[in-house]
Amino acid sequence: MRTLPSYPSLRSFLDWCATSDQFQHVPDPVSVTHQMTAVHRAVLERRGPVLQFDHPLLIGGAKSTVPVVLNLFGTPERVAAGLGVTLDGLDDLGAFLAALRAPTPPDGLRDALSRWPMLKAALATRPKIVKSAQVQSVVSKGDDVDLMALPIQTHWPQDAGPLITWPVVVTRPHGTEAAEVGTYNAGVYRAQVLDHNRLIMRWLPHRGGAAHHQSWARQGEKTPVAVVLGADPATLLSAALPLPESVSELTFAGALNGSRPRLVPAKTVPLMVPADAETVLEGWVSPSELAPEGPFGDHTGYYNPAEPFPVLEVSAITHRKDAVYLSTYTGRPPDEPAIIGEVFNTLALPTIRAQIPEIHDLWLPPAACSYRMAVVSISKRYPGQARRVMLALWGMLPQFSYTKMIVVVDEDIDPRNWDDVAWALATRMDPARDVMLLDNTPMDYLDFASPQPGLAGKMGIDATTKIDSETSREWGTVMRMSEEDAGFAADLVARLMPGAGG
Template sequence: MKIYSLQDFIKYLDANGELVRIKTEVDARLEVTEISVRALQQGMPALLFENVKGARFPLAMNVLASDKRIELALGKHPDRLGEELIAFMEDALPPNPKVFFKHPGTTRRIISAIPRMTFRPTSQEVVCQANLDELPVITSWPDDGGPFITLPQVFTYDPHDGKRNLGMYRMQVFDGQTTGMHWQIQKGGGFHFYQSKKMGREFKIAVALGTDPALLLATVAALPEGIDEVMFSGFLRGRRTRMVKGRSVPIKVPADAEFILEGTVHPTELRMEGPFGDHFGHYSHASKFPVFHISKVTHRKNAIYPATVVGRPPMEDKYLGNATQQVLGPLIRLIHPEIRDLWAYYEAGFHNLLVVSVEERYQKEAMKTAISIMGEGQLSLTKCVVTVSEDVNPRDFNAVLKAIRENFNPTYDFIVIPKVPLDTLDFTSYKMNQGSKMIMDATKSGAKDKKKIPTKAEIGQLAKRIDNRVLDFELLGETLLVVTVKDSGRAVVSKLIKSKELAGPKIIAAVSPDVDIDNQEQTIWGIFTRFDAERDIMFTEQKLVGISPLFKGRMGIDATWKKGYPAPLVMTDEIINKVDRSWDSYWR
């Protein structure tokens, strides 16, 4: 089946048993979140809410929230698509006409990258004035600043050279005609707005809501700066993207979108936006961001409004993020031929943990590679980079821990980089857009650490005996001892890493009681979203030699929740009980 639109894909899902239509009236405030999160965690199909309280349009959720639905959208596994793309690119450099015959499938996809204009757009079947109150815009979490458009595909153009950018930035709905525009650092739309602001111009933009999966995946993909997302969507789809000129702005917009919002962002107008429960599993603080004034709305007849919920993993962004890095990850080899694979962990919010497998051709090349990656586009927002050897699977957290246990020596293999740009959503430094980063080199060092490791029970009980503030413990891969503490995380970790009795684990991390340390997914989340490398990392011994820091012994991480951090995301008992009572009725 040819899929050009969200509605095409929903029909395809329906035909393949991957869609549930919910006719019971639901509330877009919180209730939809609780239903959608439970459905995702239970491996249920995509959801189409046909009766949303107070809204004119149905609401689609969890559309791409499974590996199967990602494959249905792309026509093949994203890993396979990525390997086909890198094979083509490697054969095409230097340019060689024979490559087109050697890779006919990829060649067809590349030809399909060129968008085409149409004069029969379904996205403009209805033209009207802005009234966002008619849309089933969701309020995801109890302390969100209001309802947010969570799947906006924002089209901007560079005011100097006219280059297009397509990105996804949450939009808080202030009223029927205005929203926030959460342009984070290192984002193309934000760069375009910056240029327009310097010129003192009103910035005309358009926002698509509800496109086919290929254009959605291209929107969230961390493409290198200058690579056109619309063209990339044509490659993913294997068919050209249909575009049309906007009705009130000089911007080309998707011809098959469900909705198009057209309008302007004023160069000097800012408004408080947030809080918002984001994909780090906490609320991001309210702050001032630009304001989008909507002048015109166009939409399909019988349009469907799309939304997603982000929060404590796993959520739908797990599948979106994993798919895009599976397709794009191999391309890093064009710049860094020493890289065999790399993987950003969704459990850590992607930007907080990146593992890179490297075939070292000379000593410490992996460290050079890590430093270079921290300057590459959106990878520059990565907080923690771990390098491993080429025979280690970077997607296997236990294999990564084993490499750390055998090869990591902080004296030679650890770097902390303070006071640098950081993801806007990272709250651990207490300063927006700034913080610290770290690199751990766990590539083969020649001499493996083969010390006998005590049992998990022995290590845990000893940790409790050394410091009775330890409430619980878990040992991961004989490398990482995770202890639960109510408070005083730094003091507990410092005491444990300096204890001569506690042999075995190379890293000791303290987490708060809300982290389920029996669940590895939640443990990764609980550690990597809650520490600042400069402030919260410590070692058995650390000192300055000249101006160079020297680290020795065991690493400690205070990853407890700290005063001043935003609250973690928790649904209200009222909504949980309501969904409990109504659960069976949703599926009738």
């Protein structure tokens, strides 16, 4: 499955970026307050390299000795590389993910042998527990804990304060042991810095970390948590992937890397943590204490309002001697989450097709916040099929419950080409007949257009060719050149206009 070298740590991936001319040092002093985000956004919009700010300026202007790394996944090529493949290898990886969700028994010995790579990948998920690790070279506990010494960014002018944006938050449910790594959840949740030893954990109710916290809170107990900063790319992306609930993100990272993940016991909480990370914040989340988180700029391009979320008290900070701090920003696309979403769109296609086989292609436009809108092309065979596909998508994955508009087109339309989609809407869709509206359906509460927080309408637009009982009129015939004439024209134009693009 993996076609690129294994990157067991963030710095090994940065080395690969450097050797492929995708890494650049920034020697200038740059403030973590707003300035770094402005530089990051400008470079990301140009599909530029990974940046390492060697001399970050902390709040108040003091220089930090901890470099800041930004724009790690600023191009689809680097996201794919973090998964261990080139862009043209995403289809095979997507098929592997689909098989995880719905495995089928082998059809004879030959089929069983053909699945050996998948079996090998599954074996690679067994973690290797080590007794010591570089991430614990320096340990600060108690009064020595100081989050304000880290170069944590304040991204936007109206943000409430410093915000950790690339943490891999590790939890386990109540009633399990620290050694039961298969029960762990690793999610990417933003964390607001309250003071020198407290964070606010913004995990939404449907996320795994929140479910684990509730299992501890029901017993009146604090939840052990490890916030991993600067994990290896496979762990970072596994924490963001919509994996089946039965698959642990930490162990799945081993399958992506093609090697067993190395874990080490945390110093002050009963959890295992990635041994090759840059920094780990250990702590306990209160069963009852809440604090207002936000406002912060979000992926919608708006500031979300302050809302209460649980408070984590940091009991220890462990890190490498020469640790770097990995960060990013969220905002109106383009941002790194939107670029990651482009790649995940490709990865999700085999899983979606396994459930809805008539889907030919699907695109979640990054400009529409990566999930608010979907354009789907189908192989249409019967009346009403477009509507069935819309309803199936909305009910298939939790992520699609927040997709408020689905446009369905025929397979001769490229869903990623707005000109194609506009032509289909203009010539194959009648607003009175082909628009389906639903109300009071689940919606991301950050959607300010919704009449009520968490509830909104949905629109489905059938822009397919109408067949049989869908229309009483004879449908038009699409104009197309013959392949022979098109080839003749292409050859002639190439001679008439040598060197012209297109």
